[in-house]
Amino acid sequence: MQLPFQLPIIDIGPYLDPTQSSSQERAVVSTALHDACVEYGFFYLDISKYVDPSEPEELTRLAREFFFLPQEEKDIISIANQDNARGYQRLKENVTNGKADNHEGIDFYRPVENPDKLKPLWGENQWPSAPGTFRQKYEQWIEKMKKLGIVVMEAMADGLGLADDDWKELRAQVDDSFWVMRVIGYPPLPNDYDGFSCGAHKDYGCLTLLYADPTRSALQVFLPKSDFSVAEVDGLPNENGSEEGVWINADPIPGCIVCNIGEMWEIWTNGLYKSTLHRVIHRGSNYRCVPRTLQDRFRYLVTFSHHRVSIPFFFEPNFNANVEPLAGVLARTGHAKVYGSVIYGDFLLGKVGSNFTQDGTRSRY
Numbered sequence: 001m002q003l004p005f006q007l008p009i010i011d012i013g014p015y016l017d018p019t020q021s022s023s024q025e026r027a028v029v030s031t032a033l034h035d036a037c038v039e040y041g042f043f044y045l046d047i048s049k050y051v052d053p054s055e056p057e058e059l060t061r062l063a064r065e066f067f068f069l070p071q072e073e074k075d076i077i078s079i080a081n082q083d084n085a086r087g088y089q090r091l092k093e094n095v096t097n098g099k100a101d102n103h104e105g106i107d108f109y110r111p112v113e114n115p116d117k118l119k120p121l122w123g124e125n126q127w128p129s130a131p132g133t134f135r136q137k138y139e140q141w142i143e144k145m146k147k148l149g150i151v152v153m154e155a156m157a158d159g160l161g162l163a164d165d166d167w168k169e170l171r172a173q174v175d176d177s178f179w180v181m182r183v184i185g186y187p188p189l190p191n192d193y194d195g196f197s198c199g200a201h202k203d204y205g206c207l208t209l210l211y212a213d214p215t216r217s218a219l220q221v222f223l224p225k226s227d228f229s230v231a232e233v234d235g236l237p238n239e240n241g242s243e244e245g246v247w248i249n250a251d252p253i254p255g256c257i258v259c260n261i262g263e264m265w266e267i268w269t270n271g272l273y274k275s276t277l278h279r280v281i282h283r284g285s286n287y288r289c290v291p292r293t294l295q296d297r298f299r300y301l302v303t304f305s306h307h308r309v310s311i312p313f314f315f316e317p318n319f320n321a322n323v324e325p326l327a328g329v330l331a332r333t334g335h336a337k338v339y340g341s342v343i344y345g346d347f348l349l350g351k352v353g354s355n356f357t358q359d360g361t362r363s364r365y
Ligand SMILES: O=C(O)CCC(=O)C(=O)O
Pocket: 182, 184, 198, 203, 210, 212, 219, 278, 279, 280, 310, 311, 312
């Protein structure tokens, strides 16, 4: 019998404090990262030595409280108030592959000096005033994920066999990450819905560090091969064109986040690492988190108990980073450059600045 496929689990522990680990222990981690990026572009990162589970659990509880607010209160921080990027987007306002995604969410970006809401991406983050501790808790998470991003980058540089100087050059492209954090609420997808919870896409940046609540069978990853068992998804169209492969579930694992690489890694490695298609189909079932008061509990059970919450943190290059195939990788593989260079900020503006559909909804990918 074929066992269901599972993405590799990589414990980042040895890289958290290299003075406390041996070079062999670190080599196990960096080799595993390299193999996972060549093979899948996706892996689980065991961060149990870095984060107490209560911390992200609290974040999903705060997100639920926010999404549970009346629509007009959520609209107070609409992206329309600012630069059309920072803030809240209603259910179905985001569009992927021409179809409205069945989710709502709040986006935060690295703050900028001299904010200007008329300039794409250059506005100010809009923090909800309720729940009261939202901002403080999420800002702590941002700091943690920024540090983790650099740690994973260093481990990946080792996995690629980069010399010290090459790592310093790469580090200088990500040491002031133009990060994005998204807090997403997914109500269950109606059976007859023409679309997805989040349509198939590749992430366009560097590293996605995704914490999601314990809901299973929601996030799916496309593996362009056919020797794995498949997660059956009845009646849903393929979104992978004519490419051979299977969609597998990337269910949450306690103590781990799901990690995937974006298109910038594809450029740095001249195509050796590929960013991978993924999507969310949340039919809604097995996660419950019930409010305390009776009245709220009733409303919640009727409307909200099956909401899935996920918090992707996109650890991206610096806004001005000039991203191109790394000399160390070209030298090692002996391959000619097949990717050109991009300034990350220009690339990002191209993605989010002009991605509006005719009815004013926004397409992120
Ligand atoms: O919610 C998820 O599990 C994934 C979300 C995602 O892929 C994205 O926002 O880019």
